[in-house]
Amino acid sequence: MSGVHVYPLNDLIEHDTDGGDCICGPDYEYIDPATGEAYPDGPVVTHHSLDGREQDEEPWLRETPTQSGASVEGDDTERGSS
Ligand SMILES: [Zn+2]
Numbered sequence: 001m002s003g004v005h006v007y008p009l010n011d012l013i014e015h016d017t018d019g020g021d022c023i024c025g026p027d028y029e030y031i032d033p034a035t036g037e038a039y040p041d042g043p044v045v046t047h048h049s050l051d052g053r054e055q056d057e058e059p060w061l062r063e064t065p066t067q068s069g070a071s072v073e074g075d076d077t078e079r080g081s082s
Helices: 069-081
Strands: 004-006 027-029 044-046
Touching: none
Parallel strands: 004 044
Antiparallel strands: 027 044
16 A cells, blocks of 8 residues: 655654554545545555654643643733732
8 A cells, every 4th residue: 555654753663654554543634635636646644753742642741831822921920929
């Protein structure tokens, strides 16, 4: 099975780009949104990095606020006044 593989460079693991099931659980995209037709070279397989760049499920990554910048600013001000 062929296809176009997109995967992060210098990742912690070696991605399976031979068409098998990769450990990272890649996303398969069969239809080209630009043309509405299937990719002529096979599906585009988008791999996910396993070093935390795209995943924030890990509890030790919650320190980085990504939801609302406003609430973070307010929190900072409160801490400063006390
Ligand atoms: Zn992968």
